[in-house]
Amino acid sequence: MPEFPTEEWFQAFIEAVDASEEYAEYAATWEGDAVIHVEAEPDKGIATDVRGLLDLWHGGCRGGGIVDEARADSAEFVIRAPYSRWKDVIRGDLEPVKGLVQGKLRVRGDLPKILRYTKGTQELAYIAGQVDTTFPDEP
Amino acid sequence: MTITVIGGEPSGLASMVADLIEQNLARDPPRRALLRRSVAVLDVPDADVTVFLRIERDGIRVGDGDVPDAHLRIRSDSGRLLDLTTAPLRGGLPDPLRPEGRAIVGDLLLRRIRIGGLLRHPVRLVRLTKLLSVADGDR
Numbered sequence: 001m002p003e004f005p006t007e008e009w010f011q012a013f014i015e016a017v018d019a020s021e022e023y024a025e026y027a028a029t030w031e032g033d034a035v036i037h038v039e040a041e042p043d044k045g046i047a048t049d050v051r052g053l054l055d056l057w058h059g060g061c062r063g064g065g066i067v068d069e070a071r072a073d074s075a076e077f078v079i080r081a082p083y084s085r086w087k088d089v090i091r092g093d094l095e096p097v098k099g100l101v102q103g104k105l106r107v108r109g110d111l112p113k114i115l116r117y118t119k120g121t122q123e124l125a126y127i128a129g130q131v132d133t134t135f136p137d138e139p
Numbered sequence: 140m141t142i143t144v145i146g147g148e149p150s151g152l153a154s155m156v157a158d159l160i161e162q163n164l165a166r167d168p169p170r171r172a173l174l175r176r177s178v179a180v181l182d183v184p185d186a187d188v189t190v191f192l193r194i195e196r197d198g199i200r201v202g203d204g205d206v207p208d209a210h211l212r213i214r215s216d217s218g219r220l221l222d223l224t225t226a227p228l229r230g231g232l233p234d235p236l237r238p239e240g241r242a243i244v245g246d247l248l249l250r251r252i253r254i255g256g257l258l259r260h261p262v263r264l265v266r267l268t269k270l271l272s273v274a275d276g277d278r
Binding site: 095098099104105107111113115 | 149150151155158159162163184186187188218221222
């Protein structure tokens, strides 16, 4: 079972996104890569920031994986939060739209475009929750 | 014209509203004509976030909290508030001839979205809606 936020986890997530009929419907016209930026929490087993790229294109995900800071900075969208917040999202304890409104998740990029695809964003969070996941701060 | 976010640690909604208006005005400069004196409050109880906007001809100030002199008070959950920005408009209000617009009208009738000042300040409401809108055009 892949551990969040490793390369293995992102590949499982990418595969699940690409296979999702619901995401394909909600994001049918979406074009643009996005980065999930996981901020380090050393006391929870995440020593450094992790940036996972999703190459999202017309309702699918063409690839991606963990990238360096320079590649992440060139992505069209970055959604950033501490590791614990992402864990809440994956577990379904934090709904992403509410997280954005509260500032628990912070977004950089073309905001009007993101708002037009909020259902797609919510579906990505749901799909993340469907990936069998372990967490480094849990036995 | 300046858009200022007041406060050291603004909520996600305050930052999003400021960024959204800034990006909308950059993309569509004629919308600057919508900048007329108006005060609005956005209240999002499910996220426990309240934001005010003070709109003047020369700029907008956005901050967290309530203000007593608001002309408009919009109360909604996070998801529906963001839906308001994406609804197609007709005459500056959600278009009842299109499904997304009808959904907003339904939410208003069922009081899932409440707009204080709707009847007293309809022109201010239209201006605010157009400033925040990410929908394509206004019919």
